[in-house]
Amino acid sequence: MSIENLSLYLLNFFLIFSSGTFAGWIIEVFWRRFFGKAKRWINPGFLNGPWLPLYGFGCIFLYLLCLPQWPLYIKIPVFMISLTILELIAGIIFLEHYKIRLWDYSHNKANYKGLICPLYSVFWTFLGLFFNYCIYPHLENMISVLNQHLQLSFFIGLYGGLFSADVWLSFNIAGRIRKFVKETEEKLPVDFERLKLELRHKKSHFFLPFHGELGVTFKDKLKTHMTLFPKSKILNHLNPDHNKNEG
Numbered sequence: 001m002s003i004e005n006l007s008l009y010l011l012n013f014f015l016i017f018s019s020g021t022f023a024g025w026i027i028e029v030f031w032r033r034f035f036g037k038a039k040r041w042i043n044p045g046f047l048n049g050p051w052l053p054l055y056g057f058g059c060i061f062l063y064l065l066c067l068p069q070w071p072l073y074i075k076i077p078v079f080m081i082s083l084t085i086l087e088l089i090a091g092i093i094f095l096e097h098y099k100i101r102l103w104d105y106s107h108n109k110a111n112y113k114g115l116i117c118p119l120y121s122v123f124w125t126f127l128g129l130f131f132n133y134c135i136y137p138h139l140e141n142m143i144s145v146l147n148q149h150l151q152l153s154f155f156i157g158l159y160g161g162l163f164s165a166d167v168w169l170s171f172n173i174a175g176r177i178r179k180f181v182k183e184t185e186e187k188l189p190v191d192f193e194r195l196k197l198e199l200r201h202k203k204s205h206f207f208l209p210f211h212g213e214l215g216v217t218f219k220d221k222l223k224t225h226m227t228l229f230p231k232s233k234i235l236n237h238l239n240p241d242h243n244k245n246e247g
Contacts, residue, residue, distance in 0.1 A: 011153055012143050016063050017056040018159050019139065024055020032193070037104075041206065042196055046094070046102055046174070047166045048208045054090050058083055058124075062131045063139065079128030084121045091115030098174045099181035099189045173210050180222045188226065195225050 028044035045052040061082055065075070092115065094100045106114035146152055177190050196209045199221065210218070 008147065008150075011156065012146065013060060014160060015143060015146055015156055016060050016139060017053075018051070018156065018163070019056075019142070020059025021051035021053055021056035021163070023135075024052040024058070025050045027055070028052060036193075038193060038197060040197065042193065043206050043209060044193075046100070046192065047163075047170045048210075049162060049166045050207075051163055051166070053167075054087065057090075058086055059131070061086060062128055063136065065128075066132050066136045075132065076125055076129070079132075080121050080125040083124035083128060084116050087120070087124070088112070088116045094174075095189055098178045099187070100174060100177055100192050101189045102192050104191070104193075176218065177222065180219060184226065186226075190222065190225060195221075198225055 025044065029041065032038045032044050033041050045054070047053070062079070065078055065082065070078070091102065091113070094102050095113070095115065101114070104114045105111040105117040105120060108117040108119050111117035146156075181187055181190065199209050
């Protein structure tokens with residue numbers, strides 16, 4: 001494969017990725033407003049801007065899974081298993097390494113560490129089927145248009161630049177949260193959505209919710225966050241048998 005073909009190949013996949021990050025962000029904004037625990041307009045996810053990388057990678061997975069002409073009875077379990085595994089991997093990385101909980105299914109039946117559960121696996125399956133029959137054909141058209149008008153890659157590059165800057169900024173915040181948790185005695189994870197809601201209560205921005213939260217100020221906000229959230233509730237998230245042991 002020539003360098004030119006490889007560049008075009010990567011450009012196509014970044015188009016798929018960026019489309020998924022933005023579409024997923026819109027889904028999550030409305031979901032958390034009307035169905036999630038926040039019941040408010042809140043910028044979802046780990047980053048500051050209108051993009052969710054988990055959905056971007058999910059979009060790439062689904063695109064690749066739609067290429068083979070598999071029958072429906074094969075696509076349904078493949079969509080369910082692959083998207084659930086992707087969600088689990090992302091959740092474990094943030095929960096175990098960065099000590100950040102980005103979502104919480106602890107109140108759903110048969111959940112695993114509050115990161116995956118059968119109910120949301122069913123949701124992902126329906127989303128995969130919707131992608132297969134409704135999104136995939138349009139995505140193919142978008143790729144075709146991009147390949148015929150490569151000047152449009154300027155906008156994809158602009159998107160990529162803003163996205164990369166956001167990733168750098170957000171992982172800087174994550175590193176500070178991880179350092180704070182490691183310094184605490186309990187070493188309990190931070191509920192990221194609830195932390196954002198607490199900052200919004202202090203007139204924080206919808207975008208850039210951590211803007212201005214530097215140094216000692218941000219550390220104080222994290223201390224307040226951990227104080228307000230009952231430790232027993234977090235322990236139950238990490239160890240479902242916690243209540244049984246105390247009983």
